[in-house]
Amino acid sequence: MSEKNHSFDTGMEVADEYLNTIVDSNVEVSTAKSYETNLRQYGRYLDREGLSPYQVTIMEIKDHLGARAEQNLSKKTISNDLTSIKNLYEFLRLKEETQPELDLFLLDNISASDFNTPTLPDQEPLLITELEKLCEATNCFRDKLLVVVGGEVGARNEALRLMKLSEIDLQSNMIDVKNTKSGGSVNIPISDELAMQLERWIRVERKAYSSKNSGYLFPSRTDKKLNSNKSLWDIIHDASNKAGIQRVVSEREFSKAEKRHHNTENGVRRQYRVSPHTLRHTFAHLLEEAGLSSKARRDALDHDNLSTTEEHYSFSESEYEEQIRDLFHDNDNESQP
Template sequence: MKLDLGSPPETGDFYEAFINALIIAGAGNGTVKLYSTAVKDFLNFIKKDPRKVTADDLNKWITSLLNREGKINGDETERRRAKNVTIRYYIIAVRRFLKWLNVNVKPPIPKVRRKEVRALNEDEIEKILSSCSRVKDKLLIRLLLDTGLRASELLSITIKDIDVNNNMIRVRNTKNGEERVVFFTNETKHLLKKYIRNKNPDDKLFKMSYDALYRKIKRIGKKVGIDLRPHILRHTFATISLKKGMNLITLQKLLGHKDIKTTQTYTHLILEDMKNEYLKVMGNKE
């Protein structure tokens, strides 16, 4: 996280000062929430002046994180991975806090196995869209497929954020705190016009919680025998975009990735297409 947090105070509440520095420096809501939780957990564990933290303190805290019972749904492998991801982010947050305090202690940061990225094929997309009888349901799916928005970003959109004439949406509440613009197709435009008719500019496009959205998308997929989740639709957008020739920089901006390396994870999904293209050009001689 490349934010200029300035210098820490000489005395006072270092936790509050750190969180305020994050907010002033422009950290996104998600970052502030994560860092708040992680640093508070760490301080509650060590129960001492953070300027006097030792490597032993950090290692004991990390061990305590590893030994805690998780409350994450899913199969055992996914639960373990999700827990490791959370611990990794906690450690990164605390390391940033200590660096800000000029404490020269660097905890080890565990690696996390990359999650398998699943994307829909064209037949699956058609099945899902065909199963949507309500305009709202079809619009939900189409917007996520057209834009690659995160579920939380989609749920933050208001009617006034949508420029129907120019097929674009201004996304203000993003993961990294940086406003961006995404676009949608003419098919989605027709659905949008129908759906937002008579709505007020300040109304949310979809008045629902994340859990409600997640359950709805799961139900839509279940009707056609597909394990569907919001992020699969984001993966599908990224994969289709690359297959159709979109460059990585443009895709990075549309997805709202800070680091292009995150965007590059999608390139392995089109390896089979690349292989087939290679064989078509070069031949498949023994």
């Protein structure tokens, strides 16, 4: 039973129960809210078809995802939809009550690649000089640190903005980076320069920036944390525009569903070159350029491998620790990461 009701509304009582359960299991509310959006779409489909979550078949789930793909949604969006649905049915399977008729083995075999989705341009890492320009164009010391930490440890948007003071170890110059997709974490070594900047931020600048008593590393001026992924996206977008490194890499017209959502007959969805996720791609590219093995890169990025949710990776005793720590040292003469 959920200890706290977070007012989820998917149109499916069992899905709302599932979301409250995972929040009580230390999943961030923002992650659960993302699942809520996906499951609300699924609930509307079931309602139109006159089905309950317990009656649905594999073909009907494929029909729902296929219809979503026809709205010109990205493969990532379809993948997120599919993950939410799979997690819901895994929750139902573990319940002792009525079991769904769905074959969970067949459900697990569905992939976002099965659907015709638009091809998006590859993410392009930043040059070291561009990363420096991005830092210089930020509005304050906090925002500069957000860029530097994102580039040095490869944290996802949510993990970066929800990073806690307790996850920073300035004695060993390590940051414990959370995997916000599947749980788990990884200790990433940081440069001496970043460690000194973080110490200055924590001991001096942070107190002047926000009066909130917050356990988060990067509070906002009015709250204990940056409350949405868009908050960080706006910071990076504005700074990249000022730095002259932002550009549109793809655009498409709104789908019918998006037009209904935005209450407009016209609209264009744009993908920009620089976003918080670009910092993660920059980190990954730096690791590759430094000669780290594919396994070391995968572990550093905490990609979803079999042991991610069970193990706490650490580079503290790895041969790669100094390589990773030195990536951001003495780069003044390098034009490319």
